[in-house]
Amino acid sequence: MQEPECDAASMLAVSDLAFSRGGETVFSDVSFHADSGQVLQIQGPNGSGKTTLLRVLAGLLRPAAGTIRWHGGDTRKRAWEWRHSLAYVGHANALSRDLTVVDNLRFAARLGAAVACDTADAHTAYRVLGRLGLAACANRLAGALSQGQQRRIAIARLLLEPKPLWLLDEPAAALDPESARLIAACIEEHVEHGGIAVMTAHRPVDTAATRYFCFERTGSCLI
Numbered sequence: 579m580q581e582p583e584c585d586a587a588s589m590l591a592v593s594d595l596a597f598s599r600g601g602e603t604v605f606s607d608v609s610f611h612a613d614s615g616q617v618l619q620i621q622g623p624n625g626s627g628k629t630t631l632l633r634v635l636a637g638l639l640r641p642a643a644g645t646i647r648w649h650g651g652d653t654r655k656r657a658w659e660w661r662h663s664l665a666y667v668g669h670a671n672a673l674s675r676d677l678t679v680v681d682n683l684r685f686a687a688r689l690g691a692a693v694a695c696d697t698a699d700a701h702t703a704y705r706v707l708g709r710l711g712l713a714a715c716a717n718r719l720a721g722a723l724s725q726g727q728q729r730r731i732a733i734a735r736l737l738l739e740p741k742p743l744w745l746l747d748e749p750a751a752a753l754d755p756e757s758a759r760l761i762a763a764c765i766e767e768h769v770e771h772g773g774i775a776v777m778t779a780h781r782p783v784d785t786a787a788t789r790y791f792c793f794e795r796t797g798s799c800l801i
């Protein structure tokens with residue numbers, strides 16, 4: 579059965595989204611929806627616009643056209659609520675190299691908190707690091723860790739505070755198979771608890787709840 583391209587009643591509903599850079603269209607007419615419990619994997623060739631789409635969804639780039647609705651409301655009109663509903667992990671790990679791993683997480687927790695807080699909970703940071711097999715690295719400088727370890731810290735930030743929508747750009751980049759499985763388990767658990775993950779991945783994270791959105795040079799489609 580053909581799925582509807584866009585459903586305004588969905589938790590996340592994207593309609594006719596377009597983005598241009600320097601007068602050139604990167605993508606246009608992108609429509610999809612996602613609901614609680616779903617993983618939406620964006621696939622497509624290099625340069626087709628997957629990262630750009632995630633950055634537009636995250637509010638880091640302004641779309642040329644189209645709407646992004648969250649619980650039915652236009653995210654442009656509810657920017658604060660939208661910002662605090664999502665967690666974004668881009669290509670870059672965005673760590674402070676000269677802070678310890680645990681201080682990176684505490685700093686991220688303070689930045690991401692919906693309510694201002696003076697201290698971010700170190701216990702939470704240690705618990706999250708243990709979950710991702712990073713407990714032994716907690717007091718090392720982030721800049722002294724391997725690429726794969728740094729990637730896992732970037733992912734660990736997702737677990738600090740529950741956000742319903744995860745936007746993940748190649749979350750398993752630089753990870754060994756065991757670490758990639760750990761990340762896949764975190765994503766599965768997130769959607770099992772009612773979250774949504776929209777992600778790019780050249781190596782798909784295949785769960786029962788995964789749907790695929792394909793970027794092609796000639797357009798895009800949901801399968």
Ligand SMILES: Nc1ncnc2c1ncn2[C@@H]1O[C@H](COP(=O)(O)OP(=O)(O)OP(=O)(O)O)[C@@H](O)[C@H]1O
Nearest residue numbers: 599604622623624625626627628629630631778793
């Ligand atoms: N900062 C930038 N300045 C200019 N052009 C850019 C910039 N970032 C991306 N582009 C261009 O925008 C288009 C889409 O790039 P994007 O990174 O979104 O593709 P992608 O599908 O994520 O690719 P990949 O699979 O290689 O990660 C490409 O043509 C790329 O060259």
